[in-house]
Amino acid sequence: MIAAPEAEATFALRMRQRRDALGISQKVLARKVSLERGWTEQATIARIETGKRGVSLADAIALAQALSCELGDLLTPVKCQACKDNPPAGYSCQTCGTSSERSTA
């Protein structure tokens, strides 16, 4: 089990990575979450992603649903602190060995 501050930082990072992977903007994500929660503005998404705003469990679940993933996916700790498991395009990570080749999934 990871500690709370780490979980919040992980959630913020994983949420942004997942949004990037889907290729949607903060605004689009906010609109999707609003369907579930009825509150979200783009600025709120930005604040969550930068760790300036915490999320309730209900918010976290709504975000996971909007990102079409499991809540647990957004709480998976980052293995490589250097690249945050997210090497730039065309590179592979020396530490964790992952490459940035796009998955077809």
Ligand SMILES: [Zn+2]
């Ligand atoms: Zn790495």
